[in-house]
Amino acid sequence: MSINKHIEQQSKSNQENNNAQNPRVTWEGCSVLLDINDGDRLAFARLTIGSALKIGNKQCPLQSLIGCAFGSLFQVENGKEGPFLSRIPSNSEGNDLQDQGDSQTVDVSKDNRALVDNNMAQSLTEVEIEELKRQGVSGSEIVGALIANSATFDKKTSFSQEKYRLKKQKKYAPRVLLRRPFARSICETYFKKNPEKIGWLRIDSLSLLLSMANVTANSDVLVVDLLGGMLTGAVAERLGGTGSVCNTHHGVSPYPIDIVRIFNFTDEICKRIVHASLSDLSVSGEHSVESNQPEDLCNATKQSNEDVVCDTSNDHSNSMEEIRITPEDEVLPEKPTSQDKQQPRKAVQAGQKATSEIMNLWRENGFSSLIVAAPNLDAWSIVKELLPLLSFSAPFAIYHQHSEPLAACMRNLQHEKMAIGLQIIEPYMREYQVLPSRTHPHMQMSAFGGYILSGIKICPFEKN
Amino acid sequence: MLFIEQSKKLSFKKCISDGDLNRFGAFKHVDWIGKPFGSKVFSHKGGFIYLLAPTPELWTLVLSHRTQILYIADISFVVMYLEIVPGCVVLESGTGSGSLTTSLARAVAPSGHVYTFDFHEQRAASAREDFEKTGLNNLITVGVRDIQGEGFPEEFSGKADSVFLDLPQPWLAISSVAKMLKQDGIICSFSPCIEQVQHSCETLRSCFTDIRTFEVLLRAFEVREKKLESWENVDGCSVGSASRKRRQPSAEGCNGVESSVAPSVVVRPASEARGHTGYLTFARLQCLT
Numbered sequence: 001m002s003i004n005k006h007i008e009q010q011s012k013s014n015q016e017n018n019n020a021q022n023p024r025v026t027w028e029g030c031s032v033l034l035d036i037n038d039g040d041r042l043a044f045a046r047l048t049i050g051s052a053l054k055i056g057n058k059q060c061p062l063q064s065l066i067g068c069a070f071g072s073l074f075q076v077e078n079g080k081e082g083p084f085l086s087r088i089p090s091n092s093e094g095n096d097l098q099d100q101g102d103s104q105t106v107d108v109s110k111d112n113r114a115l116v117d118n119n120m121a122q123s124l125t126e127v128e129i130e131e132l133k134r135q136g137v138s139g140s141e142i143v144g145a146l147i148a149n150s151a152t153f154d155k156k157t158s159f160s161q162e163k164y165r166l167k168k169q170k171k172y173a174p175r176v177l178l179r180r181p182f183a184r185s186i187c188e189t190y191f192k193k194n195p196e197k198i199g200w201l202r203i204d205s206l207s208l209l210l211s212m213a214n215v216t217a218n219s220d221v222l223v224v225d226l227l228g229g230m231l232t233g234a235v236a237e238r239l240g241g242t243g244s245v246c247n248t249h250h251g252v253s254p255y256p257i258d259i260v261r262i263f264n265f266t267d268e269i270c271k272r273i274v275h276a277s278l279s280d281l282s283v284s285g286e287h288s289v290e291s292n293q294p295e296d297l298c299n300a301t302k303q304s305n306e307d308v309v310c311d312t313s314n315d316h317s318n319s320m321e322e323i324r325i326t327p328e329d330e331v332l333p334e335k336p337t338s339q340d341k342q343q344p345r346k347a348v349q350a351g352q353k354a355t356s357e358i359m360n361l362w363r364e365n366g367f368s369s370l371i372v373a374a375p376n377l378d379a380w381s382i383v384k385e386l387l388p389l390l391s392f393s394a395p396f397a398i399y400h401q402h403s404e405p406l407a408a409c410m411r412n413l414q415h416e417k418m419a420i421g422l423q424i425i426e427p428y429m430r431e432y433q434v435l436p437s438r439t440h441p442h443m444q445m446s447a448f449g450g451y452i453l454s455g456i457k458i459c460p461f462e463k464n
Numbered sequence: 465m466l467f468i469e470q471s472k473k474l475s476f477k478k479c480i481s482d483g484d485l486n487r488f489g490a491f492k493h494v495d496w497i498g499k500p501f502g503s504k505v506f507s508h509k510g511g512f513i514y515l516l517a518p519t520p521e522l523w524t525l526v527l528s529h530r531t532q533i534l535y536i537a538d539i540s541f542v543v544m545y546l547e548i549v550p551g552c553v554v555l556e557s558g559t560g561s562g563s564l565t566t567s568l569a570r571a572v573a574p575s576g577h578v579y580t581f582d583f584h585e586q587r588a589a590s591a592r593e594d595f596e597k598t599g600l601n602n603l604i605t606v607g608v609r610d611i612q613g614e615g616f617p618e619e620f621s622g623k624a625d626s627v628f629l630d631l632p633q634p635w636l637a638i639s640s641v642a643k644m645l646k647q648d649g650i651i652c653s654f655s656p657c658i659e660q661v662q663h664s665c666e667t668l669r670s671c672f673t674d675i676r677t678f679e680v681l682l683r684a685f686e687v688r689e690k691k692l693e694s695w696e697n698v699d700g701c702s703v704g705s706a707s708r709k710r711r712q713p714s715a716e717g718c719n720g721v722e723s724s725v726a727p728s729v730v731v732r733p734a735s736e737a738r739g740h741t742g743y744l745t746f747a748r749l750q751c752l753t
């Protein structure tokens with residue numbers, strides 16, 4: 001197939017879906033990740049007419065971000081009616097300024113021996129700056145004024161001058177980068193801001209889980225996701241509206257998967273995200289009629305109450321506007337009116353109860369793979385129940401923050417001859433600063449990304 | 465139940481774990497047909513192997529190394545960081561042994577496509593053959609082309625969601641990559657040496673942002689059951705004898721005291737590991753208004 005034909009087909013099917021699978025421009029109601037001042041602050045938000053981002057002590061409307069390409073850069077400007085976001089050409093400025101440690105080694109013309117930092121160097125006062133802002137003077141102009149009024153600026157090394165300029169720019173002309181919420185950026189954001197919520201699952205561990213469990217289109221992936229939906233969402237993203245991802249649980253209540261709402265999933269993808277209890281999955285085919293009931297009830301609720309989110313039992317996912325990344329760094333709630341407008345459009349909710357048809361299919365064929373991420377549970381107690389639900393030769397990957405439960409689980413799998421290719425690994429990831437004559441690993445790194453036990457289920461020996 | 469098809473026997477055979485086939489005797493392939501995946505099958509000598517369904521991970525372990533290849537840690541990270549999902553169009557060069565290509569294909573399936581280029585004609589042909597055997601030929605197109613010299617073909621301009629480079633001088637291909645990518649599209653370049661990274665990053669700065677370089681590795685752990693004797697039960701003589709005996713610590717010390725401890729599961733990192741594969745540099749095409 002030629003590339004043009006392929007692309008044509010792709011865009012045609014996108015139009016049919018009416019919601020592109022992989023959109024690169026924002027739309028009203030879409031979820032975005034806002035990167036403020038080069039990662040200093042990260043916030044998820046939904047773009048609506050009424051939504052706003054709090055910058056300093058002022059509300060900055062997000063409406064102007066609707067219809068912009070992901071990757072666009074904005075700067076906060078001071079308008080007569082308060083701050084607003086104005087599009088600026090993106091640049092790699094600031095990239096050159098990564099850590100303070102090496103400044104001395106590079107700048108040979110000047111050094112900072114004469115620099116006395118006594119807070120007296122700046123002659124422009126806060127009151128004067130506020131006045132400039134009120135007059136609508138742009139942030140960049142304020143930064144310029146600060147530099148002009150700094151007694152020590154000229155004495156600084158060029159590296160320190162740049163640092164000073166950047167610091168002032170972040171304060172008086174903050175920049176907002178518009179990002180796509182993808183498994184990658186969502187995982188990185190939570191890992192940075194609220195790692196506990198995703199069980200300290202680092203991005204490289206998540207990547208390995210998806211590979212080791214051979215997640216691909218048309219697979220039926222069984223998961224135990226106690227990471228608030230991070231894992232379920234990442235799997236669903238790889239399924240792209242095919243196959244299914246089933247989050248299984250013990251007892252009656254499914255696990256919350258509110259992170260799934262941050263992804264911009266199409267209805268087709270949402271449909272593929274379901275939950276089922278272990279007892280429902282384990283019941284043999286004949287009994288499956290009974291398991292129809294709760295599902296019908298759920299459908300009934302949905303039909304009779306179109307504009308209410310169908311809340312499957314206590315999967316009480318708060319609307320994503322309330323998701324807090326960190327206590328200080330929450331995304332602002334929108335005005336209730338725009339929220340009302342938005343909800344009915346979301347007809348399909350992710351995380352419905354699995355239908356009896358699909359459960360029968362799973363019983364017949366087995367799941368194609370298993371991923372477990374339950375940071376506070378005993379791994380073996382889960383694996384021994386779920387492995388029988390997989391098809392033969394199905395790969396599985398178990399994430400844990402401790403090695404002992406994985407080691408015990410591995411031992412048991414070996415003794416019971418349930419799996420081969422068993423391996424416990426710990427991923428390691430290091431980021432580098434790459435700059436002319438200043439290349440080295442980052443001074444700070446994450447020292448731990450969890451452990452993973454992986455393997456392949458085998459056919460019980462008797463059956464040979 | 466899944467069945468092994470006769471036509472795919474060869475590739476399946478290659479995917480079977482537990483080492484060299486010849487060591488375990490001769491296996492009759494007809495015996496395998498109709499068996500479920502995950503079955504244990506025996507040779508005439510009583511040796512055994514498992515029949516496994518192929519995955520890109522297994523493929524990476526068994527493929528014939530015509531070049532250096534990428535392994536699971538780098539591969540999984542690349543697929544995640546390049547944000548490859550079903551339907552994506554991905555460009556790659558060089559194809560090499562096709563280790564990464566197989567995982568790229570898995571990620572773009574069922575509606576996307578991987579266009580991979582190598583200037584080595586034989587390697588491209590072998591890779592093409594492999595993809596046919598593994599049934600991925602509808603997702604992968606292998607082209608012969610000097611990507612450093614000529615760049616990617618013009619027909620892909622503005623159509624690639626992501627591009628991956630594993631080339632000796634990746635910076636020579638970067639301006640072409642910028643042309644190929646959709647807006648906000650991502651490039652990844654894999655280089656074993658830091659000088660290559662340095663050079664690539666300098667070139668990337670002209671039209672890419674968000675330039676980040678990573679190194680990812682894995683540490684494997686050994687798990688075993690071990691009796692950790694209480695100090696009072698062990699004297700110098702039993703320490704000496706234990707070190708000569710392999711693995712199984714004696715249940716009795718030489719002073720005749722019975723061991724009171726149950727074996728416990730212990731874990732330690734393997735003594736050796738792959739210490740370096742390469743640096744992964746990612747960047748996003750700058751978004752111009």
Ligand SMILES: C[S@@+](CC[C@H](N)C(=O)[O-])C[C@H]1O[C@@H](n2cnc3c(N)ncnc32)[C@H](O)[C@@H]1O
Pocket residue numbers: 531532533534557558559560561562563564565581582583584587609610611612613630631632
């Ligand atoms: C290290 S291998 C790639 C391995 C591959 N990533 C894998 O996982 O199997 C590098 C390949 O790049 C190819 N290559 C080198 N220079 C090239 C060029 N200018 N254009 C296209 N391919 C090139 C080589 O022939 C070689 O097969």
